[in-house]
Amino acid sequence: MDFNKVVEANKQNIKNIIRLITREENEDLEQEVFVKIWKNSEKYQEKGSIKSWISTIAKNTSLDYLRSSYHKVSQNSDSEIIHFHVLKIKKFHLKKISLNLNDKKELQKQSIN
Numbered sequence: 001m002d003f004n005k006v007v008e009a010n011k012q013n014i015k016n017i018i019r020l021i022t023r024e025e026n027e028d029l030e031q032e033v034f035v036k037i038w039k040n041s042e043k044y045q046e047k048g049s050i051k052s053w054i055s056t057i058a059k060n061t062s063l064d065y066l067r068s069s070y071h072k073v074s075q076n077s078d079s080e081i082i083h084f085h086v087l088k089i090k091k092f093h094l095k096k097i098s099l100n101l102n103d104k105k106e107l108q109k110q111s112i113n
Contacts, residue, residue, distance in 0.1 A: 009051075013051065013055060014058045021063060021066065
């Protein structure tokens with residue numbers, strides 16, 4: 001695996017995943033992903049695409065970052081920021097529930113007709 005080629009080919013994909021999950025530009029996370037790719041390159045098995053493998057590393061690194069930043073915020077007891085994160089999580093779950101309910105209503109309408 002030519003590391004430089006892998007980095008160039010996947011740089012934008014990694015940025016996009018980090019931005020999608022964390023909702024921020026974060027060069028430190030990008031670097032962390034590249035370090036993990038470098039350190040674990042021998043573990044990569046060519047069963048799947050390298051892009052999928054790298055995307056999974058970027059996703060997991062981003063989620064770890066969110067968990068740790070939330071943990072740090074809660075330790076600082078900054079209640080406004082904690083409240084904001086809780087509201088974001090609740091809003092996300094309410095959207096999922098709403099979408100599921102709309103799907104069920106649509107199915108009920110179709111079965112009645």
